[in-house]
Amino acid sequence: MMKNTISERVADFLEHFPPFNELAQDQLATLSKEITIIYKEKDNVIFSENDPPHTSFYVVHKGAVALKRGEKMDILDMCDEGDIFGLRPLIALENYKMTAQAHEETILYAIPIHIFKPYARENKEVGNFLIESFASNTRNPYSKSHRGKLYEEIPNLGPITPEAQLFDLQPVKYSKKLISCSATTTAKEIAEKMTEKKVGAMLVVEDKLPIGIITDKDLRNNIVTGKYPITTEASKIMVSPVITYAKSMTITQAQIAMMKSSISHLCITKDGTPNSKAIGILSKHDLMVAIGNNPAVLIKAIQRAKKVKNIRNIRKSITHLLRAYLEQNIPLTLTSKIISELNDACIKRVIEMALDKMPEKPPVAFAWLSLGSQGRNEQLLQTDQDNALVFQNVPDEKMEETTAYFLELSKIINKGLFDIGYEYCPAEMMASNPNWCLSLDQWKKAITQWVTNPGADEILLSSIFFDYNLTYGDITLVNQLSDYIFEITQKYPIFFLHLASGALQNPSPTGFFRQLLVEQDGEHKDFFDLKRRALMPLTDAARVLILSHSVKSINNTPGRYEKLAELEPNNEEIFMACSYATKALLKFRTKQGLLHNDSGRYIAIDKLTKEDKVKLKRTFKTIKEIQELLTVRFKISNILR
Amino acid sequence: MINFFKKRPPANLPEFWKTYENCFLEKQPEEVNLVRFVVLDTETTGFDYIYDRILSIGALNLTNNHIAINQSFELYLIQDHYNAETAKIHGILKNGRGTECITEIEALKQFLAFVGNAVIIAHHTIFDINMINQALERHQLPKLLNKTLDTSTLYRNTLLTSNVFKKKDHYSLDELAEKFDISMKDRHTAIGDAYITAIAFLKIWTRLKSKGPLKLKDLIKLGS
Numbered sequence: 001m002m003k004n005t006i007s008e009r010v011a012d013f014l015e016h017f018p019p020f021n022e023l024a025q026d027q028l029a030t031l032s033k034e035i036t037i038i039y040k041e042k043d044n045v046i047f048s049e050n051d052p053p054h055t056s057f058y059v060v061h062k063g064a065v066a067l068k069r070g071e072k073m074d075i076l077d078m079c080d081e082g083d084i085f086g087l088r089p090l091i092a093l094e095n096y097k098m099t100a101q102a103h104e105e106t107i108l109y110a111i112p113i114h115i116f117k118p119y120a121r122e123n124k125e126v127g128n129f130l131i132e133s134f135a136s137n138t139r140n141p142y143s144k145s146h147r148g149k150l151y152e153e154i155p156n157l158g159p160i161t162p163e164a165q166l167f168d169l170q171p172v173k174y175s176k177k178l179i180s181c182s183a184t185t186t187a188k189e190i191a192e193k194m195t196e197k198k199v200g201a202m203l204v205v206e207d208k209l210p211i212g213i214i215t216d217k218d219l220r221n222n223i224v225t226g227k228y229p230i231t232t233e234a235s236k237i238m239v240s241p242v243i244t245y246a247k248s249m250t251i252t253q254a255q256i257a258m259m260k261s262s263i264s265h266l267c268i269t270k271d272g273t274p275n276s277k278a279i280g281i282l283s284k285h286d287l288m289v290a291i292g293n294n295p296a297v298l299i300k301a302i303q304r305a306k307k308v309k310n311i312r313n314i315r316k317s318i319t320h321l322l323r324a325y326l327e328q329n330i331p332l333t334l335t336s337k338i339i340s341e342l343n344d345a346c347i348k349r350v351i352e353m354a355l356d357k358m359p360e361k362p363p364v365a366f367a368w369l370s371l372g373s374q375g376r377n378e379q380l381l382q383t384d385q386d387n388a389l390v391f392q393n394v395p396d397e398k399m400e401e402t403t404a405y406f407l408e409l410s411k412i413i414n415k416g417l418f419d420i421g422y423e424y425c426p427a428e429m430m431a432s433n434p435n436w437c438l439s440l441d442q443w444k445k446a447i448t449q450w451v452t453n454p455g456a457d458e459i460l461l462s463s464i465f466f467d468y469n470l471t472y473g474d475i476t477l478v479n480q481l482s483d484y485i486f487e488i489t490q491k492y493p494i495f496f497l498h499l500a501s502g503a504l505q506n507p508s509p510t511g512f513f514r515q516l517l518v519e520q521d522g523e524h525k526d527f528f529d530l531k532r533r534a535l536m537p538l539t540d541a542a543r544v545l546i547l548s549h550s551v552k553s554i555n556n557t558p559g560r561y562e563k564l565a566e567l568e569p570n571n572e573e574i575f576m577a578c579s580y581a582t583k584a585l586l587k588f589r590t591k592q593g594l595l596h597n598d599s600g601r602y603i604a605i606d607k608l609t610k611e612d613k614v615k616l617k618r619t620f621k622t623i624k625e626i627q628e629l630l631t632v633r634f635k636i637s638n639i640l641r
Numbered sequence: 642m643i644n645f646f647k648k649r650p651p652a653n654l655p656e657f658w659k660t661y662e663n664c665f666l667e668k669q670p671e672e673v674n675l676v677r678f679v680v681l682d683t684e685t686t687g688f689d690y691i692y693d694r695i696l697s698i699g700a701l702n703l704t705n706n707h708i709a710i711n712q713s714f715e716l717y718l719i720q721d722h723y724n725a726e727t728a729k730i731h732g733i734l735k736n737g738r739g740t741e742c743i744t745e746i747e748a749l750k751q752f753l754a755f756v757g758n759a760v761i762i763a764h765h766t767i768f769d770i771n772m773i774n775q776a777l778e779r780h781q782l783p784k785l786l787n788k789t790l791d792t793s794t795l796y797r798n799t800l801l802t803s804n805v806f807k808k809k810d811h812y813s814l815d816e817l818a819e820k821f822d823i824s825m826k827d828r829h830t831a832i833g834d835a836y837i838t839a840i841a842f843l844k845i846w847t848r849l850k851s852k853g854p855l856k857l858k859d860l861i862k863l864g865s
Contacts, residue, residue, distance in 0.1 A: 005832045006701070007710045037708040039843040062822075105844065110707075415819075424820060427801050523851040 017082035022125035056110035063106030212238030246272030367473035454498035500634035503540030527602035581619035699831030790864035
């Protein structure tokens with residue numbers, strides 16, 4: 001072939017990654033011509049453990065490949081763009097020691113070993129790279145300098161899950177340098193000692209047992225303000241009792257403990273109770289330093305991110321955090337709050353970056369709305385993006401250019417969100433769609449249309465749109481929109497009837513014999529659709545009930561039910577049951593999603609434990625009850641159903 | 642299906658055409674993974690089937706999700722007719738620059754040998770096929786015999802059918818590249834566009850397949 005544009009492009013890519021950057025131009029050109037480009041769907045296997053070696057090794061061009069081993073298929077490593085895998089067996093002439101599986105949709109370059117091998121022999125740098133990479137496998141494979149290139153085998157290490165490196169579940173490292181005083185030590189002496197030892201807190205002990213703690217803050221509040229004289233004894237100003245934990249506590253537990261009691265220091269005692277010897281102090285700072293993967297640190301990292309790509313990586317850490325929270329059974333309300341905050345921060349940062357990319361500042365105020373599950377703060381896993389933009393009204397002659405500006409901005413934001421892992425919405429419910437990027441008056445018009453002519457599509461649109469949440473921009477625009485929705489829905493109460501009957505249209509979760517109903521055909525044949533059959537009836541019911549009460553700015557479903565319980569004490573029991581059921585189902589879905597690296601929507605019933613099945617079925621009773629309540633309250637006749 | 646035995650083409654067709662035609666004695670397998678696809682793009686002097694000419698042909702061999710680079714096909718044609726306007730888009734100058742150019746008949750000969758009985762995939766396939774068929778006609782040759790797929794139509798079929806948003810009649814290759822996050826670096830070279838089309842096809846195929854099992858004949862129904 002005289003000219004080959006594709007091989008040139010392949011060479012352009014490879015030359016950025018070792019060892020290909022060591023090859024001469026003509027070597028790289030020859031190599032690139034012999035490459036095969038392979039497309040792998042998510043979960044496709046490239047090779048399996050114990051397979052005989054292929055004739056080529058692989059470089060990830062786009063996507064990610066997980067290297068797994070053993071019966072449990074523990075993930076040993078994740079190969080990203082530019083990473084090489086499957087090379088060692090070809091050189092050592094042995095079978096694959098791991099399974100390589102596409103972790104997401106992936107494009108690979110397959111490089112024939114017979115073309116590559118002579119270069120490795122001729123070119124000293126390439127050879128060294130290989131030797132070093134193989135050798136590094138016997139040492140710490142996660143050491144930064146060796147990270148990510150050629151390891152095919154990690155002997156003697158056992159499985160290391162990626163979250164182990166990112167989110168440390170190991171016991172915390174606390175400060176063993178225990179600085180303590182007695183109950184009678186004066187504030188002055190305490191301050192002197194703390195300054196001398198450079199610590200921020202001092203433990204007050206009696207017979208080696210912790211009875212109180214004094215921090216910088218306590219000295220400031222009590223002594224420096226003049227509230228107590230400098231000669232005051234420790235027992236007067238100390239905080240007591242001390243929150244104590246055993247030294248085996250994990251970082252996450254420590255975080256939660258500090259968050260829960262809003263304190264900055266924990267005391268580590270021998271058996272974890274205040275009745276045993278104090279052995280150390282754990283400060284918030286220790287925790288931060290010990291591991292850079294707590295929500296506060298992640299938020300900072302997001303805010304500092306300069307490129308969309310950085311945020312993509314941070315989002316991976318967020319997923320690990322989520323997994324750890326779930327494993328430790330941290331309440332879902334707290335978990336979803338933290339994770340949603342983090343996700344929101346990511347989106348905000350993407351919007352800020354998009355604004356920087358625009359040649360001019362926005363012509364008028366605007367607000368970026370997250371819709372659907374994201375708007376409800378129930379999106380723990382990465383799913384599709386649903387969003388909309390509202391901007392301030394402008395005179396007619398400005399309309400065209402203003403719309404054009406915000407559409408362009410939305411396009412950049414949607415692309416940015418895609419780049420950090422939010423798939424495009426298949427129904428185009430995104431702000432870059434001209435129907436979802438409107439001025440306040442245009443939105444009011446659209447909403448009026450939905451509310452006054454509630455057909456199936458209008459109900460669907462309302463049910464997605466009415467769960468909006470302000471992610472970025474002007475809150476007054478959003479408030480005006482909300483007020484308008486309450487105003488118009490009160491004027492046309494028939495809308496509630498339609499919305500309520502829409503909420504009753506989801507297919508039933510169980511059949512006549514109380515068996516779980518699974519999908520009959522399609523990709524998810526024989527799977528249980530957790531979203532459509534269990535979660536949606538609950539979220540839909542909560543929406544129509546809370547709207548009919550004109551309650552603003554409670555978007556998440558459990559929160560809505562709790563508010564409803566407060567508003568209607570006679571129905572408290574059922575609403576609290578709904579709140580509980582929603583939380584249980586969300587947690588269930590999230591766990592399933594993490595397990596299978598998907599949205600967790602479809603569940604293989606035969607893989608569930610008996611206990612899980614019982615749990616699942618228990619929520620169905622609640623679903624049935626809330627649907628009956630809707631039917632009665634909105635007088636839904638059978639005709640409408 | 643054309644029955645070659647009933648209606649034999651004129652006997653005076655050249656040998657290379659007969660070889661091409663004989664490829665079709667072998668039927669394509671119904672399993673999509675086993676089918677040989679050729680992903681094709683032509684750059685032309687313009688959009689008029691009669692007056693405009695093919696500037697270059699780029700084609701890739703795609704089988705079982707594999708694209709072997711050394712089996713790709715990229716050639717440039719010597720030009721009699723030349724349209725300075727479109728050359729600006731493609732960056733191809735009359736009779737190329739730095740690349741070897743061949744005659745139209747030689748290009749057709751090489752293309753037929755390459756494509757064989759493969760199923761042709763292109764973006765807005767009808768245009769590329771018509772351009773090639775026009776060229777074949779200029780040399781007194783019959784039309785292409787291959788089955789075809791159009792990524793624009795296939796993509797349309799991956800979208801949800803809903804009154805909530807209107808599907809467009811056509812989707813441009815740029816739109817597909819953007820949706821599927823495919824680099825547009827070599828846009829407007831024949832082989833570059835063929836590559837973008839190939840990756841888009843693979844991603845579309847994954848999405849279509851997720852809705853239920855599909856054989857080749859179903860795919861052709863969806864995409865032509």
